[in-house]
Amino acid sequence: MTDREIIALYEARNTDAIEETQKKYGKLCYRIAYQLLLSHEDAEECVSDAYFDAWNLIPPQRPDPLSAFFAMLSRRRALDCYRKRIADKRHGATLSLDELSECIPAPSDTEEALDEKHLGEILNRFLHSLKAEICDIFLQRYFYMDSIKKIAFRYGYTESRVKMILKRTREQLLHTLKQEGFTI
Numbered sequence: 001m002t003d004r005e006i007i008a009l010y011e012a013r014n015t016d017a018i019e020e021t022q023k024k025y026g027k028l029c030y031r032i033a034y035q036l037l038l039s040h041e042d043a044e045e046c047v048s049d050a051y052f053d054a055w056n057l058i059p060p061q062r063p064d065p066l067s068a069f070f071a072m073l074s075r076r077r078a079l080d081c082y083r084k085r086i087a088d089k090r091h092g093a094t095l096s097l098d099e100l101s102e103c104i105p106a107p108s109d110t111e112e113a114l115d116e117k118h119l120g121e122i123l124n125r126f127l128h129s130l131k132a133e134i135c136d137i138f139l140q141r142y143f144y145m146d147s148i149k150k151i152a153f154r155y156g157y158t159e160s161r162v163k164m165i166l167k168r169t170r171e172q173l174l175h176t177l178k179q180e181g182f183t184i
Contacts, residue, residue: 010058
């Protein structure tokens with residue numbers, strides 16, 4: 001089933017939309033949640049919650065691409081669950097998020113909505129400016145929360161090379177954000 005057909009099911013409030021979403025994007029959503037939570041039950045719950053979120057957001061939204069929309073919803077739910085479950089423990093996902101914390105500013109409540117949209121646009125432009133492989137490595141680490149070891153194996157690199165690529169890319173991101181007026 002195409003993305004447009006799935007969106008049409010959501011807009012018609014047809015419960016088949018959830019089933020079709022699960023068929024097409026269930027594995028992607030589960031992988032993202034599981035990478036963060038390392039728990040089958042929690043990952044499945046987050047994916048179900050992501051489907052519920054989509055039910056409430058479509059309409060009025062008509063996401064394009066739909067895969068990125070469901071990946072984002074699953075990731076948000078998994079991060080929420082992770083933060084609740086492990087508030088004081090350090091974990092691989094926390095470490096990768098900590099690495100980015102030196103680049104991504106924390107906006108104040110009043111500026112949050114505008115800054116998040118602007119930040120998203122800047123991040124998209126930044127990611128599109130990277131070489132494909134560097135962008136993939138960056139996303140594997142900071143969106144999919146893959147370990148350095150897993151990324152190194154996937155690309156046939158040493159772990160230190162992956163760390164250096166990520167460090168340099170974070171430095172580029174920090175420079176880009178400063179040029180755009182964000183204070184870190």
